[in-house]
Amino acid sequence: xxxxxxxxxxxxxxxxxxxxxxxxxxxxxxxxxxxxxxxxxxxxxxxxxxxxxxxxxxxxxxxxxxxxxxxxxxxxxxxxxxxxxxxxxxxxxxxxxxxxxxxxxxxxxxxxxxxxxxxxxxxxxxxxxxxxxxxxxxxxxxxxxxxxxxxxxxxxxxxxxxxxxxxxxxxxxxxxxxxxxxxxxxxxxxxxxxxxxxxxxxxxxxxxxxxxxxxxxxxxxxxxxxxxxxxxxxxxxxxxxxxxxxxxxxxxxxxxxxxxxxxxxxxxxxxxxxxxxxxxxxxxxxxxxxx
Numbered sequence: 001x002x003x004x005x006x007x008x009x010x011x012x013x014x015x016x017x018x019x020x021x022x023x024x025x026x027x028x029x030x031x032x033x034x035x036x037x038x039x040x041x042x043x044x045x046x047x048x049x050x051x052x053x054x055x056x057x058x059x060x061x062x063x064x065x066x067x068x069x070x071x072x073x074x075x076x077x078x079x080x081x082x083x084x085x086x087x088x089x090x091x092x093x094x095x096x097x098x099x100x101x102x103x104x105x106x107x108x109x110x111x112x113x114x115x116x117x118x119x120x121x122x123x124x125x126x127x128x129x130x131x132x133x134x135x136x137x138x139x140x141x142x143x144x145x146x147x148x149x150x151x152x153x154x155x156x157x158x159x160x161x162x163x164x165x166x167x168x169x170x171x172x173x174x175x176x177x178x179x180x181x182x183x184x185x186x187x188x189x190x191x192x193x194x195x196x197x198x199x200x201x202x203x204x205x206x207x208x209x210x211x212x213x214x215x216x217x218x219x220x221x222x223x224x225x226x227x228x229x230x231x232x233x234x235x236x237x238x239x240x241x242x243x244x245x246x247x248x249x250x251x252x253x254x255x256x257x258x259x260x261x262x263x264x265x266x267x268x269x270x271x272x273x274x275x276x277x278x279x280x281x282x283x284x285x286x287x288x289x290x291x
Contacts, residue, residue, distance in 0.1 A: 001111040002084065003027070004027065005027065005082060006084070006086075007085070007087070008032065009032050010032070010088065011032070011073065013143060016042040016046050017141065018087055018141055020046045024059075029070055030079060032074050032075065039074075046071065050068070077103060077104070080104065085112065085114075085167075086112060086113070088101065088116045092121060094126060097121070102129045105129075113163055117139060120190060122183060123136065123138040136163070138187070139152075152179055152187045153171060153179065153181065154181045154182070155181070195256060199228075200227075201229070201259045210289055211229045211290070233278040234272065237279075
């Protein structure tokens with residue numbers, strides 16, 4: 001099936017970004033949220049992002065108008081039933097994802113491709129709830145979606161060549177740079193990135209250096225745009241803790257085990273930049289290292 005209409009489940013941070021790039025690439029895009037308030041917030045975020053791009057002269061006013069014309073919002077999941085590709089971008093809860101796809105599997109075109117944006121869960125475990133495991137894959141975008149060029153295209157043991165190639169080319173048509181991944185927890189990027197960030201936390205725990213000096217060392221010594229502890233605060237300590245637990249359950253390797261300090265910060269509600277406090281305090285004009 002040629003992809004002309006794309007359905008997105010979820011209009012949060014990731015879902016709204018995916019919807020934006022799909023609509024901007026010329027695809028008829030319909031995005032679903034649970035209620036009107038969440039939908040309005042997500043669509044509003046897209047409009048603000050597009051206005052920002054116009055102001056920076058990255059796109060024209062006509063580009064913005066065309067993108068918004070390609071975009072439709074809905075609170076009825078079954079409005080996605082005529083989509084040629086459905087991309088799920090909801091919370092990392094496998095029960096929720098499996099339930100969504102089970103419902104859509106019964107309503108969508110038999111030829112439609114399903115894709116999950118999960119960053120750490122087993123794709124085949126989600127696909128197994130449907131009757132189209134051969135038409136199921138992972139499309140893992142990176143935040144912020146309109147800016148980050150990478151998409152991990154995940155092939156499961158049952159994904160057909162046709163499905164994989166169609167999904168891979170779709171990512172290219174969005175202007176992204178896709179890479180092929182097997183269906184292992186963390187795929188490529190998180191498989192390598194999560195242990196790196198957890199090791200940075202362990203370095204703080206063991207008194208190797210301060211958070212600020214660890215970050216500065218990795219920036220200046222390795223050319224990273226931001227240090228691992230700053231990155232953790234931006235990703236969200238709660239998000240990292242959740243992903244690390246999933247990956248540890250998968251591999252049972254110590255490098256994926258969340259350090260005690262990460263657990264304590266999450267239990268304290270210090271999730272990073274979104275709560276104003278993590279490895280840094282964000283209450284002032286400049287972040288202040290707390291460790």
